[in-house]
Amino acid sequence: MRVYTLYHRPHRGATLAACHVGIHTHPHGTVVVLTEPGDNPGISVTNAVEQIAAQVAMMDELDPAATVWIEHYPNRHPPGLEDDSTFDETYDLVSFSWEMDGTGRLVPSRPVWKRLDAETAYRLMIGEVWIDPANAEATVLCPRCAVCGASISPDEVRTPCAGGCGAVLCFYCAISGPRCLGCAAELDRQPDEELPDAWLEAAYEDRHGYPDDERDSPFEEQYENSYVDDYPPGLDDACDIDDW
Ligand SMILES: [Zn+2]
Numbered sequence: 719m720r721v722y723t724l725y726h727r728p729h730r731g732a733t734l735a736a737c738h739v740g741i742h743t744h745p746h747g748t749v750v751v752l753t754e755p756g757d758n759p760g761i762s763v764t765n766a767v768e769q770i771a772a773q774v775a776m777m778d779e780l781d782p783a784a785t786v787w788i789e790h791y792p793n794r795h796p797p798g799l800e801d802d803s804t805f806d807e808t809y810d811l812v813s814f815s816w817e818m819d820g821t822g823r824l825v826p827s828r829p830v831w832k833r834l835d836a837e838t839a840y841r842l843m844i845g846e847v848w849i850d851p852a853n854a855e856a857t858v859l860c861p862r863c864a865v866c867g868a869s870i871s872p873d874e875v876r877t878p879c880a881g882g883c884g885a886v887l888c889f890y891c892a893i894s895g896p897r898c899l900g901c902a903a904e905l906d907r908q909p910d911e912e913l914p915d916a917w918l919e920a921a922y923e924d925r926h927g928y929p930d931d932e933r934d935s936p937f938e939e940q941y942e943n944s945y946v947d948d949y950p951p952g953l954d955d956a957c958d959i960d961d962w
Pocket residue numbers: 863864865866867868887888889890891892
């Protein structure tokens with residue numbers, strides 16, 4: 719994420735205006751948040767949004783087809799008007815028509831504002847959802863890869879975890895292993911979980927002189943009779959205690 723304050727003038731001689739710019743870069747595109755500073759002395763971000771977008775797009779070399787613009791007004795209630803919703807925090811998606819000007823530069827015009835709820839705006843910023851800048855109607859989910867944490871863009875391959883947990887993996891992580899970290903760890907644990915059984919079988923054979931699965935064999939009696947020692951394995955010297 720890149721943050722800076724952009725100073726701009728709508729025309730020569732106008733008061734210098736300020737706009738806070740936050741640039742969030744994701745594999746599927748860039749989300750630019752233009753925030754109106756509470757103490758902005760000049761033209762508002764709303765009234766200069768085309769000029770600001772043009773300047774940011776040029777400076778940050780943004781691709782209009784892969785950039786979503788959000789206009790943001792923080793809470794700005796004047797004293798005594800704490801309950802007036804006019805001054806609540808707002809987020810608006812701003813869509814532009816981008817056209818080439820005489821110098822070959824893409825310039826935005828005809829801004830269209832669409833109110834966003836704070837949660838959608840936040841999820842756009844962190845890369846969890848995406849909105850096609852050319853068709854701002856619906857948000858698309860960009861789930862995070864359960865291994866590397868990168869958000870998986872709508873046109874990218876997403877592989878369900880082979881452990882069946884419902885998580886998804888990005889293309890690159892799925893190549894190196896089909897499971898999420900949790901399911902891979904679960905798979906690694908299984909040999910350990912088998913250990914008590916193997917240990918019990920060995921202990922049975924130790925005690926009875928024949929393996930558990932030959933319990934019903936014709937040799938059972940023969941084995942049974944050969945059993946003499948009652949000491950648990952490894953404690954054959956326990957009779958030392960008699961010396962006391
Ligand atoms: Zn990944």
